[in-house]
Amino acid sequence: MSRRPVDLTRWLVVAPPTLFLLAFFLAPALIVVAASLREPGEFGGLAPLDNLRQLTAESYRFLLGDPIYAEIFARSFVVAALTTLICVVLAYPLAWLIARSPKRRRDFLVLLVVLPFASNFLVRIYAWIMLLGPANLLYTPFAVIAGLVYVHLPFMVLPLYTNLEKHDPALLEAAQDLGASRWTRFWRITFPLSLPGIGSGSALVFIPVLGMFAVPELLGGTGDILIGNLIKEQFLDNRDWPLGSALSILLTAAVLGLAGVAALAGRRGAGGTGAVS
Amino acid sequence: MKKPGVWLWAAALTVYAFLYLPLAIVVIFSFNDSMLNAEWVGFTWRWYATLIHDGEMLQAAGNSLLIALLSSACATVLGASAGIAMHRYRFRWLPLLVLTPVAMPEILLGVSLLLFFRQVLDLTLGFLSILVAHITFSIGFVAVIVRARLAGMDESLFEAARDLGATPWTTFRRITLPLILPALAAGFLMSFTLSIDDFVITFFVAGVGVSTLPLQIYSMIKVAVTPEVNAVSTLLMALTLTLILVSTRLAPDVLKGRGAV
Numbered sequence: 001m002s003r004r005p006v007d008l009t010r011w012l013v014v015a016p017p018t019l020f021l022l023a024f025f026l027a028p029a030l031i032v033v034a035a036s037l038r039e040p041g042e043f044g045g046l047a048p049l050d051n052l053r054q055l056t057a058e059s060y061r062f063l064l065g066d067p068i069y070a071e072i073f074a075r076s077f078v079v080a081a082l083t084t085l086i087c088v089v090l091a092y093p094l095a096w097l098i099a100r101s102p103k104r105r106r107d108f109l110v111l112l113v114v115l116p117f118a119s120n121f122l123v124r125i126y127a128w129i130m131l132l133g134p135a136n137l138l139y140t141p142f143a144v145i146a147g148l149v150y151v152h153l154p155f156m157v158l159p160l161y162t163n164l165e166k167h168d169p170a171l172l173e174a175a176q177d178l179g180a181s182r183w184t185r186f187w188r189i190t191f192p193l194s195l196p197g198i199g200s201g202s203a204l205v206f207i208p209v210l211g212m213f214a215v216p217e218l219l220g221g222t223g224d225i226l227i228g229n230l231i232k233e234q235f236l237d238n239r240d241w242p243l244g245s246a247l248s249i250l251l252t253a254a255v256l257g258l259a260g261v262a263a264l265a266g267r268r269g270a271g272g273t274g275a276v277s
Numbered sequence: 278m279k280k281p282g283v284w285l286w287a288a289a290l291t292v293y294a295f296l297y298l299p300l301a302i303v304v305i306f307s308f309n310d311s312m313l314n315a316e317w318v319g320f321t322w323r324w325y326a327t328l329i330h331d332g333e334m335l336q337a338a339g340n341s342l343l344i345a346l347l348s349s350a351c352a353t354v355l356g357a358s359a360g361i362a363m364h365r366y367r368f369r370w371l372p373l374l375v376l377t378p379v380a381m382p383e384i385l386l387g388v389s390l391l392l393f394f395r396q397v398l399d400l401t402l403g404f405l406s407i408l409v410a411h412i413t414f415s416i417g418f419v420a421v422i423v424r425a426r427l428a429g430m431d432e433s434l435f436e437a438a439r440d441l442g443a444t445p446w447t448t449f450r451r452i453t454l455p456l457i458l459p460a461l462a463a464g465f466l467m468s469f470t471l472s473i474d475d476f477v478i479t480f481f482v483a484g485v486g487v488s489t490l491p492l493q494i495y496s497m498i499k500v501a502v503t504p505e506v507n508a509v510s511t512l513l514m515a516l517t518l519t520l521i522l523v524s525t526r527l528a529p530d531v532l533k534g535r536g537a538v
Contacts, residue, residue, distance in 0.1 A: 007444040010366055017359035018374065018415055024413045025378050027397075028389035035392055046396060090295065093288035100281045113524065116296045118518040119303075121473050122494045123510040129502055130306065130314050153296065157358030211382025214476065218498065228384050235388050235481065240395075255382065263478055 036060070036245035044239025059246035069230070073250070080209040081126040084146040084156075084202045090149065090155035091201065096190075098157075099164035106165075113157045124151055125218050132219070144220040148209055155208075156201035164190070196266060203262050207255050227251050231232025279319060306515070307507035314502050324508035334509065337493040341473050344404070344489065348411035349468035356411065356419025356464055364427040379417035386414060387481030394482060402484025410482045411472045416469065419464035422525050426460035427453075438525065459527045466524035 037055040039047040049055075100111040116124070128147045132138045166175045167190065174260030175185045212227035227247065281289075306314050310321035328334055360376045362368070379387055390410050394400045434456075438448040476491040483492055490513060497506050 013358050014362045017355040020355055021374050026392035032389045090292050092293045097285050097289035098280050118521050119300055119514045121476055122491055126498050127303045131299050206380055211384040233310050248385055
């Protein structure tokens with residue numbers, strides 16, 4: 001008797017967001033998979049599909065056959081890795097300073113990192129157009145990396161800070177008592193313990209960079225395009241939707257692969273810290 | 278713990294400068310009395326005056342505000358149900374469905390919605406497609422904030438209400454809702470900020486007829502660097518700054534929530 005109303009409430013709570021996301025997130029995602037197997041329409045979009053035998057892997061074959069695509073994928077990974085690395089180097093002093101500051105000052109220092117987020121993504125890119133234009137550095141790979149780092153830096157600082165804040169100061173004191181130098185204390189204790197923080201920050205930087213098109217388009221030259229630019233080009237300029245969809249599927253596969261690797265590394269990393277403490 | 282040393286302060290301040298200097302330049306040059314963004318000539322309000330008379334810009338701003346209001350209202354309701362559901366019922370698939378849109382590169386959500394609207398629904402892109410897209414990417418953020426709030430609450434409150442004979446609806450209205458109200462407000466403000474700032478997804482689903490502020494800024498900076506862009510950027514910055522400050526007041530864990538997703 002009392003089970004029924006409870007079950008009804010449960011479905012009243014779960015159903016609306018679930019149905020909305022099934023309709024506007026999952027269904028569109030599946031459509032992309034289907035579209036990647038269709039033929040391009042005569043005037044853009046997709047060719048009409050009469051029977052299932054018209055499905056084709058032609059777009060994938062085309063992408064795999066032309067080395068330029070493999071090259072752009074590879075370069076996107078290099079750019080994402082470089083951006084992530086620079087973000088780690090810049091985020092570390094900031095995160096460490098905040099973690100070692102008195103408690104009452106920490107929230108304020110964190111807020112100072114987040115506030116530049118209050119500016120629009122395009123405004124932050126525009127700032128670099130203004131800054132690099134007069135220096136003749138615009139439309140170079142340097143400008144692209146600078147813009148990418150600038151846009152993503154807070155995503156590295158926050159998880160790193162959350163990690164560093166939890167470190168037990170007794171570890172460092174013990175190391176000092178045993179005669180370890182400042183340098184040794186950092187590389188043997190703080191850095192290894194902060195790897196999970198660096199890991200989650202890296203996921204938040206690396207993955208969005210792969211799909212980025214606005215930064216290369218506005219700050220970079222023609223040779224600086226990333227996977228995101230290829231996708232945008234196929235959907236909005238060339239209107240070859242099957243090819244754009246195939247590129248999107250390959251990007252999704254790359255992202256899922258990375259997420260899988262990160263999850264594995266996280267599990268192993270957690271075991272590692274367990275052994276240290 | 279030992280106090281941070283001089284070197285650490287110096288390094289951190291350099292990075293803070295890296296974060297703020299470019300934006301400061303944008304703001305300062307919005308008051309510069311010169312067409313060229315090259316050197317400081319003198320103080321003026323005229324770029325703000327230009328904005329007020331820029332019909333396209335005002336139209337775009339109106340669209341942005343209306344879409345932000347409507348989409349964050351819907352996303353707050355849907356996101357709150359998702360947050361409550363994730364906290365209360367242990368469906369394995371639910372967090373996956375709710376949080377994946379947040380973790381994916383935005384461009385993927387953009388192109389999939391473009392395909393869906395055009396190919397499946399045969400919808401003319403415009404106001405409605407932007408609205409639906411904004412609700413879709415905001416739900417996860419609201420859900421995370423609401424779930425975090427619920428996780429910090431005392432379960433015995435709900436048990437007490439049940440023991441005293443309250444129906445699920447009464448428990449929700451008298452206990453859950455008042456307790457998650459700050460999270461709802463923070464979620465609403467967060468979705469509002471995300472919506473008014475979104476460029477990538479809007480870019481794909483906007484079509485040709487309807488423009489928003491970020492789309493307007495994009496088409497301007499693609500062509501040239503003008504102080505009018507600095508002025509609109511400064512105003513937009515002031516607006517989102519206020520929203521972020523208010524939402525951190527309402528729910529202090531918002532900042533950490535943002536880092537976690």
